[in-house]
Amino acid sequence: DIVMTQSPLYLPVTPGEPASISCRSSQSLLNSNGYHYLEWYLQKPGQSPQLLIYLASDRASGVPDRFSGSGSGTDFTLKISRVEAEDVGVYYCMQALQSPRTFGQGTKVEIK
Amino acid sequence: QVQLQESGPGLVKPSETLSLTCTVSGGSVTNNYWSWIRQPPKKGLEWIAYVHYSAENNYSPSLKSRVTISLDASKNQFSLKLSSVTAADTAVYYCARHSGRGVGGGYTAYDLDYWGQGTLVTVSS
Numbered sequence: 001d002i003v004m005t006q007s008p009l010y011l012p013v014t015p016g017e018p019a020s021i022s023c024r025s026s027q028s029l030l031n032s033n034g035y036h037y038l039e040w041y042l043q044k045p046g047q048s049p050q051l052l053i054y055l056a057s058d059r060a061s062g063v064p065d066r067f068s069g070s071g072s073g074t075d076f077t078l079k080i081s082r083v084e085a086e087d088v089g090v091y092y093c094m095q096a097l098q099s100p101r102t103f104g105q106g107t108k109v110e111i112k
Numbered sequence: 113q114v115q116l117q118e119s120g121p122g123l124v125k126p127s128e129t130l131s132l133t134c135t136v137s138g139g140s141v142t143n144n145y146w147s148w149i150r151q152p153p154k155k156g157l158e159w160i161a162y163v164h165y166s167a168e169n170n171y172s173p174s175l176k177s178r179v180t181i182s183l184d185a186s187k188n189q190f191s192l193k194l195s196s197v198t199a200a201d202t203a204v205y206y207c208a209r210h211s212g213r214g215v216g217g218g219y220t221a222y223d224l225d226y227w228g229q230g231t232l233v234t235v236s237s
Contacts, residue, residue, distance in 0.1 A: 001173070033219045041157075041224070048206055048230055049157065054223035055215060092157055096222055100172040101147075101159040 002026050002095045006104035012112045013087075019080040021107045023093035028073045029056070030097075037097040040069055040078045043106075044089040052091075053078065085111055114139040116207050116228035124201075124235050130194040134207030134228055141165060141188050145210035145222060148181065148192045150203040151230070158203075162210065163190055197235045204230040 003026040013019045029036045036056040041049040051060040053069035056076055066081040080087055088111055093104040120132035134146070147162040161171045161181040171179050183190040194201060211225040
């Protein structure tokens with residue numbers, strides 16, 4: 001199985017400031033088609049996870065442009081350009097390259 | 113708007129079989145891949161299995177011996193059965209849709225674009 005490792009696991013943030021979460025995979029997530037099969041999800045308190053980013057850097061429909069994904073190979077980053085109060089929750093990366101799909105441990109984002 | 117709704121018993125006895133159904137509205141189960149994911153209390157997400165109308169399915173190796181996933185197009189539903197449950201199977205169980213969105217070059221992404229609200233299943237005698 002591909003192991004996904006996130007850091008930090010806890011991230012206190014100040015509204016209006018940027019934030020960044022790292023996700024590392026135990027093997028490259030580059031598919032032979034040239035795409036990296038890495039996704040980011042946000043689970044807000046008391047809610048189901050929601051898709052933020054797919055193919056490492058494509059924002060899902062309705063996701064604010066303050067969210068961006070980047071990275072390649074085994075190292076990926078989710079950035080929030082200016083954190084808003086509604087961004088609190090647990091962020092998960094997930095690899096979709098091979099089965100079984102595996103998630104990172106989650107990064108809890110809270111307002112300072 | 114696609115909506116998914118999980119249903120099934122909230123309490124299952126140890127050694128018995130957990131059975132859940134996901135009812136899909138606003139879309140057809142014949143058009144996408146569909147997954148089950150679970151989340152033990154206060155813990156992270158674990159993918160369990162996916163199914164497709166073509167009868168293709170795939171299971172997490174750690175659960176494969178105990179899991180069956182199936183799809184009923186006539187009811188627009190898909191289901192999960194997990195046998196020989198223990199307390200370690202206590203979790204919120206989510207059903208979700210794989211987008212199957214086309215991307216550049218004629219390729220496809222299979223991100224999880226719609227999720228159910230989740231249902232808590234407790235394994236206890």
